[in-house]
Amino acid sequence: MVPGILRKVMPVATTIPKPNDDDDEDEYADKVGYSFAVEYSGPPLPYNIPRVVPVDVDEIPLASTLASASRLGAVPIIQPIVKSTLPSKKLSKELQEGESAGWPQLFSTADDFNNHPESSVTAGNSEIVEIPDDEDKDEPAGELQDCASPGVGESTKSHSFSCSVSSEIFSGNEDECADDEAAARHVRRPSAVTFRDPDSNDVVVDEDFDDASDAESSIPGRPTPAVRPGKKGTCYRCMKGNRFNEKEVCIVCGAKFCSGCVLRAMGSMPEGRKCVTCIGQRIDEARRKNMGKSSRMLRQLLPKMEINNIMTSEKCCHVNQLPPELVYINDQYLSEEELVLLQTSAHPPRKLKPGYYWYDKVSGFWGKEGEKPCQIISDQLNIGGHMRRDASKGDTGILINNREITKPELLMLQLLGVKCDGTNSFWVSADGSYQEEGMKNVKGKIWDKPGAKVICTLLSLPTPLDSNGSVSKERNGATILPKGLEQKLLQKLLLVGNRKSGTSTIFKQAKIIYNVPFSEDERESIKSIIQSNLYGYIGILLEGRERFEEECLAQTREHPIGESSSSDCGDIAGQIDTKTIYSIGPRLKSFSDWLLKVIITGNLETIFPASTREYGPYVEELWKDAAIQATYNRRDELPSLPRNATYFLERAADIAMVDYEPSDMDILYAEGITSSRGLSSMEFTFPKSPRDLCDHIGYQHDPSQRYQLIRAHPRTLGGNCKWLQMFEDVDMVLFCVSMTDYDKFTEDSDGVLTNNMMATKHLFETMVTHPKFEDKKFLLVLNKFDLLEAKNRACLTHSM
Ligand SMILES: Nc1nc2c(ncn2[C@@H]2O[C@H](COP(=O)(O)OP(=O)(O)OP(=O)(O)O)[C@@H](O)[C@H]2O)c(=O)[nH]1
Ligand SMILES: [Ca+2]
Secondary structure (H helix, E strand, O other): OOOOOOOOOOOEEEOOOOOOOOOOOOHHHHHHHHOOOOOOOOOOOOOOOOOOOOOOOHHOOOOOOOOOHHHHHHHHOOOOOOOOOOOHHHHHHHHHHHHHOOOOOOOOOOOHHHHHOOOOOOOOOOOEEEEEOOOOOOOOOOOOOOOOOOOOOOOOOOOOOOOOOOOOOOOOOOOOOOHHHHHHHHOOOOOOOOEEEEOOOOEEEEOOOOOOOHHHHHHOOOOOOOOOOOOOOOOOOOOOOOOOOOOOOOOOOOOEEOOOOHHHHOOOOOOOOOOOHHOOOOOOHHHHHOOOOOOHHHHOOOOOHHHHHHHHHHOOOHOOOOOOOEEOOOOOOOOOHHHHHHEEEEOOOOOOOEEEEEEEEOOOOEEEEOOOOEEOOOOOOOOOOOOOOOOOOOOOOOEEEEEEEEEHHHHHHHHOOOOEEEEEEHHEEOEEEEEEEOOOOOEEEEEHHHHHHHHHHHEEEOOOOOOHHHHHHHHHHHHHHHHHHHHHHHEEEEEEEEOOOOOOOOOOOOHHOOOOOHHHHHHHHHHHHHHHHHHHHHHHHHHHHHHHHHHHHHHHHHHOOOOOOOHHHHHHHHOOOOOOOOOOOHHHHHHHHHHHHHHHHHOOOHHOOOOOHHHHHHHHHHHHHHHHHHHHHHHOOOOOOOOHHHHHOOHHHHHHHOOOOHHHHHHHHHHOOOOOOOOEEEEOOOOOOOHHHHHHOOOOOOOOOOEEEEEEEEEOOOOHOOOOOHOOOOOEEEEEOOOOOOHEEEEEOOEEEHHHHHHHHHHHHHHHHOOHOOOOOEEEEEHHHHHHHHHHHHHHHHHO
């Protein structure tokens, strides 16, 4: 499904930063680096280059389905993937230790996948694990109090997943709209219409309406379906053919006719596609979604003009209109006038069908009875009755315009930073401005809050239509996509992993690989982050310098010159006791003192990058200074210097400039770009693969297939993943594991040490066993493979 998404190529020799507390990889890692796939633009090569073969995820063998999480421990352990070119004595020993620790190695050796001669998909070895959970789990408790509100910057388009529409009316491939539960529950069946075979005059009674399910047959307004006189799949008139022949369907009784019979059975179609005996009858509501859409068969039989006329009558003739008495709003069925008012409003409900709905006149929220809102329609329409407090069956104790809201709505309010503790009743108007009940002043506008769109999209809640009409066009039915197609068009991928597992790096890579550029604003803030980070790294160096200088001075005091030849403190003649190779001049010293003070008081972000112009020149001078270089050479001894600091420090002078522009590589290496938000989202499509590649592998991406990649920090999921439900509509989880986590530990506030790999395993288990995730696909991304290899190499050299 996501061919090639993780095209990470490693290892590549680069200069490598040193480990630090926060992100220490291992002591050997500084000998090896990692790099990322970059498009080759040089001269043609005389030899064949290995290629990344897009993988059709459906083709990848799946690990056998696990019945229940409680049995995770009993899963047969499959040997981890070890690169055969590497001698792997130590590595496999370590991984066996991993096994005994109970890590379920569900990611089996994906032989077909990895041994493909041209496959260079790395990022560890990825495999899909499908783990449905058949245990009935309690719904996660709706404790919403301590929700951190991640400010979400990127906005995405909102997507509506609504009732399915099949584009053609054929027998055999009709997918009847089954989501009319609301309607199905309530409405009495209208008087039955019997089908009279046009030729035989026999009245036939429905017995085995082939593709109507129980739910469908109880859709209100459904006439009694016709009974096929012949065998299954045959034409209702000539009784010939089978289900693979195209057929046209009567929108009243569902009789299906082959191309040879359709015109005789349906005549001139003054009300659209109805058997002549059905003319004047109400249509089957389950077929409303197909109204006005001509089929291929008709297009082959009739001239275009004639088809247009038929389709217009089908849509517009009076008898085919939605019967107002089948639409209940706030417990009252509509009058004809009310239905017209509703359907001709600026923002009518999408694809209105018979059923029970609630409507909040004040805000325009609209939903099926007993459900969360699904759309925001025009406000202030005088239709239906009074909205009940329990219209959407919310159980949160919080009211909006007197309706008790549902959990996702409360979650949205909290994620958007609307304080719900002071009051439990809000008034929200159509433009999103809200106020507490009994208060005069407006507290803010929901839709103007940063991240409102992303959050609503994630929670499958509606957002208001944009006034410039791009969405309203869709609402008016012009560009409604069939459900199946719509879902296929946007696949949501949730990227998560334990902290420091590399999720933000993958997210940034995806942005670069799939050409989703950072906006002007984003680049500006990235630049600030990189520059502040740089001053932070310099601060760490300066602190180290002070320490080294003091140590040296102490040493020289204990062992005056001559005695200590082993000292690297290189005293300078005539300045004994005051100067060492770690000493700096007064100008740099005062800058250093000032910078360290800024860092200690936590003001770094506020002072930089605003002061870049002023302090930039010092950076260059400082970096060139021998004392700083000497300190930098001992960076192993500076535990707080992150690994990737080297990358930035070595270009310190350039980065500190006012006109510095971060390169893609800078962005990839920079810490803090995505993680500060906790939640980021981007949309992408696959670039078209070159022709010859497609010919070769016989596979081409669907260029219209869009993906949404959502990167969530584990803290966004809340303790024990209690917020995970807000991602319930993702199609796949990309779960990142840092393979170097197995010998790392994190200390919590109580001083308890947890192994990072065990923490990852716990997070994974919590996710796969979450009731809302039981049917999800999981792609396990084994990350930081280069560092694991480096460890392996180092161990081998060590033991030789
Ligand atoms: N050597 C190596 N380093 C990596 C790889 N992937 C990520 N890193 C580094 O590991 C560190 C953590 O990666 P991030 O992408 O920031 O991880 P994260 O999942 O966002 O973690 P948080 O910062 O806790 O949100 C960064 O310094 C990355 O540059 C990899 O494949 N190889
Ligand atoms: Ca990070």
